[in-house]
Amino acid sequence: MEELLKNPVFASHLLAASGSVAIGTALSYPLDTVKTLIQVGASSSKKLTATQVLERVKSVSGYPGLYSGIGWLTVGRIAGLGARFGVHEFLTAFYKDGRIDNYVYVSEALLSGMISGALESCLNSPFEMIKLRKQVAAAIPIPSTSNAATKSAAAPMMSRLLPGYIPNSLALDRTVNLLSVLSSKNHNMAEALKNYPWMMTGSGKPPDVTDVRRPQDIVRLEGWRSLWRGLRTGIARDSIFGGVFFGSWQFLHLAMLDWKAVGMDPPPETNDEIGPLSPLVVSLSAGFSGSMAAAASHGFDTSRTRSQCIVLPKYLAKERKYLKWSRPGNWFERFSGMHPSDRNLLFRGISTRMARSGLASFFLVGTYYMAVDYLIAKS
Template sequence: MEELLKNPVFASHVVAASGSVAIGTALSYHLDTIKTLIQVGASSNKKLNATQVLERVKSVSGYAGLYSGLSWLTVGRITSLGARFGVHEILTAYYKDGRIDNYVYVSEALFAGIIAGALESCLNSPFEMIKLRKQVAAAIHIPVPSSSISSVKSATAPIISRLLPGFIPDKVALDRTVNLLSVLSSKNHNLGEALKNCPWMMTGSGKPPDVTDVKRPQDIVRLEGWRSLWRGLRTGIARDSVFGGIFFGSWQFLHLAMLNWKAVGMDPPPERNDEIGPLSPLVLSLTAGFSGSMAAAASHGFDTSRTRSQCIVLPKYLAMERRLLKWTRPGNWFERFTGIHPADRNLLFRGISARMARSGLSSFVLVGTYFMVVDHLIAKS
């Protein structure tokens, strides 16, 4: 590994790849935030648009809220995109082995993209989960409690302090629940304090806490467990597999079309693709951006379903009950297989234009920046 890092060509590719991912993510992140909030805030009778989302974020956290969670996504994408392109290159190198013209069929590029996308989803899932929680929290106003810090700490039960430190229970909801249960016979004289020690009564109403209260990584792990970082993995694998297959398949198709276009008029006509010469970084960027938009449109339904599932707070004791009771997933066989909830059937295409724009811009900047930086560093070295 040390020898690879000392190799100037390998080091140039690493620096170019990391920098291009960071720049592409930063330039398109505001579109990702708009897309996420449109998906999360959508319902069957309510449809948000980009203007409403921008006004909401501006009123709650300012324009800086559009970039909430950027660092988490950047770190995750440097790892996951490296795995996506690396696995794709390894598989296509296997396909090209022994061929004279160094040729890769579109179907082979599509299959390699499907496998690479599945691996990308597994690596990027925890970072995407934390990023989404921070994006949603940036658009929701958190009221300041009127009680003092000391009284809040004294009123918080130990079970709540362990599961979600710093969480403030809803005293109004708890008092309402105590009044409803007071008509029943009970051996416990202090019903309110007893309910505080039940984990499912954290909020006082039996409902899980809001997503704004569970946005930090340590809070997610304490309340929802390590498995929650990979929630919606089945839908994520379906999304990234479709995205990777369409992206690399269409990119290979457009790449071959551009090579054939470049070969027109060459004398003598080239017998192999290597004789045509490489395409310019601008052409590669345009084809990658168009392929990214197409792949985003094809996989957007899975993206909406996963985004909405990751925004739901599911404490680990409820997840354990579902496993013990062998809870069956709702929906038809396709929805159960891909992880889509039937309640999201009419919402799967919300925010598709924002995601297409974000994927197209990110792919354009990523590929263009990568090739320009690599050419500059290699020529300089």
């Protein structure tokens, strides 16, 4: 590995790839925040618009709230996109082995894109989970926790599951009043209920997503496996995205090579004789392919985004396991991990995601080509 890093060509490509991912993520991240909040805040009777989301984020956390969680997504995308393009290049090199020219069929590019997308989803899932929680927290006002007396009201069990969490005293008093008609030997029922994790919010419901937004809070309350929640939906989403992206990009690349070869005398026998395409044309084709891939995989993206926004404590997950809880929905929804309540919400925010994916793909490929040309020429 040290020898590879000392290689100027490899180091130039590594530096250019990391910089292009960071630039593409930074320029398209506000659209990703708007898309996420539209998906999370949508319901069958309510449809949020981009203007409403922007006004909400502006009133709660200001314009910097649009970039909440960008660091986590940048790190995850550097690893995820590195795996996506690396596996794709490895598989296409296997396909091209033994052929006269560097020719890859569209079906081969689609298959390699699906495989690389599945690996990308596994690597990027924890970072995407934390990023989404921070985006949602940027649009919801968080109550002040400066009252020391209120902090001391937390039970030891609650402090171990979610340190710093403040229980809802109104909900707890309401629950105590409902249970006061029952005979009980414990006269201090409120303090007794605080020792049960099911009553940490006072009503039996899990905490809000704004209370479980830090990585350590997610791990303590929901466990390590929660960082990969919705993995099956994510694998389906990224497999479709990667397959459509690389398949359509290869189709456009071959079409542009054929267009460039028109009028050449003598006619080229291989694609290598045509010459490379301009970086602008390649970037535009990548942006168009990214938009098409986003549209094809948007239903799974909405389902995964909404599932990652649900707080599922460890004790509830264990109950479902012991009770052999079965997933709701038809066979396809159970197999893919989708929830039946999201059937009418799968296409919310599709235009915003298409714009975000197209913009990110355009700047990713464009800045990569420009950076590689500059670094290699300089070295």
